[in-house]
Amino acid sequence: MAFAFQQNSGQRLFLVAHPAIFWHYDSYRKGQVRCTYEIIPENTPCKIYFDLEYDIRVNTPRVPVKIVNSFIVIVSNYLFHYFNLRVDKSNVLILDSSTDVKFSCHLIYQCKEAIFRDNINVGRFVRQVCAGIREVISDPRVIDVNPELWRGVTHAEICELLVCGRKDGEKLFCDESVYSKNRHFRLYRSTKLGKNAPLLLSDFNVYTPVEDTSQEKLFLDSLITCIGEVPAIPLQFGCQKEVCFRGETANRKISTISEVSVSHCVLEKFVTELISPCGRIRKRTVTSTPKGQRIQFDIQDYRFCAKVGRHHRSNNIYIVLDGSRGTWYQKCHDPDCIGFQSVERQLPPEVSFIIEKEDPDLEREDVSLWECSSVSDEIFVEFGTFGDYGGVSDKGTTLGDCEKGDVPEFGIGDNDLLFAATKC
Template sequence: MKRKWEERLKKVDELASLYKRKPLGTVYRPQLSKPWQPRSVWKLFRRQAQAFNFVKTCQEEVHVFALEMNTEDGQRYYLVTTYTELWFYYNKEPKTNLMHGYEVIPEKAVCKLYFDLEFYKSVNPGADGKRMIAKLIELVSKKLEEQYGVKCSAEDVLNLDSSTDEKFSHHLIFLLHKTAFKDNIHVGNFVKTVLQPALVFIENKADAVILRGANSVVSRSSNATVDLDGSVVNLGTVKESSGEWQPNVQKVLENEILQERENSDLSFLVVNDKEGGKQLVVDLGVYTKNRNFRLYKSSKAGKHVTLEIAEDNKFVPKSEKNISVEEQYFLSSLVCNIRFSDIKRTLTCHTPEGKRKRTKQTDSKDANSPSGIRRWNYFSLEELLVYDISKYRWCKNIGRAHKSNNIMYVL
């Protein structure tokens, strides 16, 4: 017994002597199991700003991910690690809080074109989600070729599904060949430009447009409308009080009808919301800075439905050495997983002129509204002052007022 103890002490002394000659570094980063994988970086933060500040200090190519820990307060923690290491632990059993994960799309980061589509099934009994996706991909592919000369098809679009019996929910990620957008603000501008006719269609259905002639008033909502399929109804009731057609009214009306028919071509993207109004199946609110976008195979905290490959997905990743098919799908789904060496062209799209004018008009109109500050908070660590605004919901990011969400100013 004494001899064994002496042998153990001798080994400890030898190790102590070795560490004195060759001490460990101040930061110990273990290697993953395979030689081609990067050095380990794995650090959690309570604040997103802290995570991004840490990224700036790392030599490795690391990224920020958001993790939902519980459903009670919606608190998210921010993980800094590499794509490789995240997948190494993400794909293991048993499932952990990593399975409620989100990719943080950094401000001004080059990214892929992406869409978030959703609608409630109960108020849209006749809606065909697969048809919507197929036509949307066809539309976007056409616009990409027209505006940028970029060709793509359904085979270049990763289609992810997390639908439930209550809600249709899909993510689309376009994997354009050697091409990406400058950042997700430019992605949002492009999406809004493409879908502008559908937005106009919704506005025209919601609001009656008054056309004024010399001695008459014509309301398109009651006298001349265009149905969802583009057919004109009630056109014969638009007449002067004397029984004669008013020439200038007729000309304006014809132009309005042509515009309405063009806009109605995108009516397949219009769905009912829970309040009885109309909205786009595409969520235009996801193109904001530092956006959290749910990861492939993740579910929301408290939910069990994960984001999986859709039944109608046509994208198949190319096989790569040392990377499984599942990992390839995971890497393809990451909006910001773009190597500089792989990109030959960066696409830009600035705010449409008409959109900018309408925003200014609305801003001017809302300037006299009785808005105010409901409360304020100061975050000393980030040196941020946050004002919660009351009685004012105009949001420049989505180009309209929020229906239920409030807004805040961050200084």
């Protein structure tokens, strides 16, 4: 499995190790410096997981255990409705890292049958659940359309899932943005950098591991992609967006800017000027239409959104060039901005000329340039393979030589990994 360490500088080091070995060393690290994450790789079967949070200061009437229980009931109803799976709170591991100002918890479903094909499919399922909740909040009559989805909860209890943000208005307390490719998801007993709020077992958790109740077992159960035997047919939900618009994802490749054509450089130069001086292009996705190309540029280090009139704190934006209309506009990945599109602006002639016609260099291509906060399994550098406790890597660290409480000098930094990407 792949893990990430966050250092005091903010840089992340990456490690591939057996989860039991990882726990053996990570559990001896001091709590305030244990900023570690599981990397949820693209196209990897995984459990259902949720990140729930809200600001306590502006949501004082909320009772955490009550709204979490209501949410679990709704999710369980959806699982039964779509997949004929019966689960309840006893199947859900609840971890909590709440503070005096912020409620924050993770839900990880412990059901062997509820394994999804990947976290993209989990994200589609979660967004379906959240969309249904929003509909019921806005119109209680929706409950009568499909009452089995809302069995066990009242309209008043559903409305409590809508919380107030200090700056963003009302939103659901379920974070819908944690289902991206190669997502970093915080580990059990780990804290965010600069904070002393580790993820611990919640006071209202009722899940108990079978037979073994050790801390290591809880850690292993909390891992999203540590699932043992994968079902013959993992669950899928919704349309495979990659298949519908870009062909098979297996053909996706990693490229550097030096590999692209002159046409690409003209387009990237235009987008780079829009997001200068800090922004960078992370990925380019191209789809064809009868009248031209539609190109989506996912942006990194620049998050200004026209809807909110400021930079988003965490979610990125993307720029779309529409060859059929000769325009460009901005959209973003923030759940609160779903469906928003900025005002369309005219493309310069040298740019619109390129994408108004079919360009064979651009057709059906999805190029990931590099995202420092994510790791692609295609560009990992092999530093050695790890066996059982005290095993020896072929090229890397001898784990048996490390003192108890010391973390081996393994891993690869952002800069080294970026260099590795350019060599693939």
